[in-house]
Amino acid sequence: MSAFLTLDAVSFKTSDGHPLLDNLTLAFGAERTGLVGRNGVGKTTLIRLMLGELRPASGAVAVRGHVGVLRQALSPPPGARVGDLLGVSESLARLDRIAAGQGRDDDFADADWALEARLAEALAEVGLADLDLDRPAPELSGGQVTRVALAGLLVAQPDLLLLDEPTNNLDAEARALVIRVLRRWKGGAIVVSHDRELLRAMDRIVELTSLGARTYGGNYDLYAARKAEEAAAAARDLAEAERALARVGREAQQARERKDRRDAAGKRFAAKRSEPKIMLGAMAERAEMSGGRAQLLAERQAAAAEADLAAAQGRLERSRRLGFDLPSCGLPGGRTVLAFEDVAFGYPGGPPLITGLDLRLTGPERVAVTGANGSGKTSLIRLATGQLTPGSGRVTRGVEAALLDQQTAMLGDDETLAQAFRRLNPEASDNTARAALARFLFRGAAADRQIGSLSGGERLRAALACVLNATRPPQLLILDEPTNHLDLDSIAAVEAALGGYDGAILVVSHDRDFLDAIGITREVRLGQPPADDLS
The missing domain is CATH 1.10.287 (Helix Hairpins)
Structure with a gap:
């Protein structure tokens, strides 16, 4: 079968004239293609070129058939219903008019008689078989919105799926559903992702670099081996x-x-x-x-x-992958790092999220907190840092801790790296700040870059530089979904760095490859009985 989408010698320049893509030639047919590359290399621009939202400086983009798109940031508009999010409200209303004997000629001409069967099958495929189509869409969780949008694509049956980071912010169950849907998909698919489990479901990997694009046959494991x-x-x-x-x-x-x-x-x-x-x-x-x-x-x-x-x-x-080392924090092996004793917590007016939690970290343990979205993982982290107070029970913090959330909120977009370091470490001189940043590969003029210009991987590296080069480095790192906005090279660099860290780690993550790579010794599954020790 000929390709659904082709790029022929496509070039693109940024608004300031910087060449981003040069003479790119690719074809996408009825196979599952994983699109990978470092942040900033042009993946988002390439997607917009494919969709016709941008015009190439030279070359051509040709589309044959229908392309269905699942974007990374989905936010239902106010007043939207689930049926609107699925894109079926008007078609269902047409069938309702016909069933009530009120159908017009154009209703009969445009009726999709198989819609209800396809809709039921699609919702079951994404694990939402009982979802009320009249439910307000803004009430859905982020994971539910993604699953509904994916079901809408299955109903529409496009020739080619274009999915941009479809598993970001999804829990393990929802990620597995997305992967299962893609494995069963018979058309073409282009999947922009750093999710290694998802990329294992691909038929080929296209790596975008500053030098162009290179295609690797097979899934992620074969790509990694090559x-x-x-x-x-x-x-x-x-x-x-x-x-x-x-x-x-x-x-x-x-x-x-x-x-x-x-x-x-x-x-x-x-x-x-x-x-x-x-x-x-x-x-x-x-x-x-x-x-x-x-x-x-x-x-x-x-x-x-x-x-x-x-x-x-x-x-x-x-x-080579980007690599950096974390300094020693000197955590004694027998020190109690963090302890939860019969802790319960729930927000006012809501159901209890955490009940009877007993958890103790001793020495350089590495504990993962997992569970479905909404099970209380973020609340547990906020209890650990003191941002929340338990409704009952006691939380004991035995060492200095540092929280690195997905947005690295400790860093301000309008400040430079050097300014952020000195704000977080007021005793440091400018020379001390620049030397510390250089150890984390922000050398010379890079220390004067604005935080807002950094990629996700660079922001996390900058945050680590700021907290771990303090006079007293934290002996506990608390990480909230650290890989969500990182590219594959940045994930590998963070994994390698955390592998050599001698402090304790408490991490919330749905990325099983990441948890395995950093050597998690214990797992706490919220909403389920505690897991066995993994050491």
Whole structure:
């Protein structure tokens, strides 16, 4: 089958003339494609080009068939009903008029007789079989809104689905539903995501970089394996280029030494012999020309070796993930970090969210808090930080803690990195602040960047730099869905950094790959009996 959507030599520049996409050629047909790439590389721009919301500077975008879109930020308008969110209210009203004997000619002409059956099947597919279509849409949770919107796409039966971060903010059950829907989908799909579990349901991965787009056959695991192979090959190429440059340098030095010895011998010969000066001059000229050719050859070899080295370094830099280390916090192994004793909590007028919770973190434990959306995970975090007070029971905080939420709210958009660091660490000098930021890869002028210009991964890294370089680094990190707005490279960097952290971690996350990577030792599932120790 021919492609549903093609991009032919598409280029795009930002409003200030910066080239973002250059000569991009891609085709999307009846396969599931995961679109990945670092934040800021142009994924959102590419989506808007596909949808016709932006025009390319050059090249063409062609669409054959119908494209259904699920956007990342969904917010039902005031007064909207579930049926409106599904996009079926008008069609259902038409069927109701026909059933009541009030149908007009155009109702019969436009009636979708199979709609009700498709609607029931779609709602069951996303786990909302009993949802009232007249329910006000703004009453739905964020996860329910996403699932309803996905059901609407299933009802509409487009040729190609375009999903932008469909599992962000979804709990484990809802994420599994989205993945199941995509595995059963028979049409084409383009899925922008950093969710590794979701990307495992793809047929291919397209990685967008500043150099263009590269396609990898297979799902995320095959893509990750290929990327690891490329990184290893790049490291080998770099080592070989370094050896080649050193060899060229040695050979050039040896050639210079041989020339110096010949020149010295020639001078001794000229001093001893009585040949006419014209003959000695010709001999010297031949030696000079020979030496010049050798020097030129050596320079060319050195330039070629240096070019190969620069290319190898570039390939390795592209294959490397962003890495940074966290400083030691010196947490003793037996210290009580945090304790909940028979804690209960509920908001006034609402049902109890947490009842009889007993939880103790000792030493550098790593505890994950999981559960369905609305089960009280955020409330537990706020109880741990003292932002909320339990209705009964007691919360004991034994060490200094730092909360890093999804929005990194401790950082102000209008301040620079250096300003944020000194505000959060008032005892630090400007030099101290810049040195601390440099350890987290914000070197030189990067320390003067405004917080609002940072990507999600950069914001989290900046927040870690600010809290962990304090005079007394926190011995407990509390993380609320830390991977929600990070790209794959940033997630890998954060996982590696947290893997070497010697303090305690309390984390809320639905990302099972992330929890496994940072070495969670215990899991607390709200709304269910406590899980067994995972260590």
